Amino acid sequence: MFEIHTPLIPIYLARVEPPPKQPDEELQAGEDPVTVYYTGDEDPGPCKVAIAYLYMLEDRTAGSARIRNPALHVKIISLGLKQLSELKPAEKFDVIYIVGLSKDSLLRLLNLLRLEASEGGRKVCSQRELEEVTASRAMRLKL
Known part of the structure; x- marks a missing residue:
């Protein structure tokens, strides 16, 4: 296992x-x-989880990565x-971390x-979440 x-x-x-x-x-x-890591004591929310997972990936493969977890397809x-252009609307994921x-x-x-971010049509994230992702550079969408 990597450090x-x-x-x-x-x-x-x-x-x-809690930590194992x-x-x-x-x-x-x-x-x-299957585990990801975050700083602090409270539930970090999807943005911090996505950022924390990047810490785990930074010394491994660049780009996208799948997590094998029977409870959640991520x-x-x-x-x-290039990745954005290759993403097909038909692809289905339980959760997608951007x-x-x-x-x-x-x-x-x-x-x-x-999809629509905060108004009209299908609401996938709130205005606050959109502002948070802009600041922290990470977000979670439920598709």
Whole structure:
């Protein structure tokens, strides 16, 4: 298992839980971790979870990565116009983490997915969430 040098607290993607009593067993080759990490004591919310997961990915593969978790089908999408252009509206995910996006790129992505951010049509995130993602560069959408 790789080392994480940032002092972080583990949670599970599907639900927030206290840190485990013992460290996880080593991951088998090609496996992604099911736990993510965040700083602080409170539920970090989707933005901080997505950012924290980036800490885990930074020394591994760049771009998008899937987490093998039977409880939750998750796709991580990082900044990249090529990735945005290749994303198909028909693709279905339980949760999608959008990370490293500017407000303009976020709105372009929502448009590409035929979703609306805060008004009219299908509401996928509140105005506060949109402002938070603009500030923190990460958000979660339920599709």
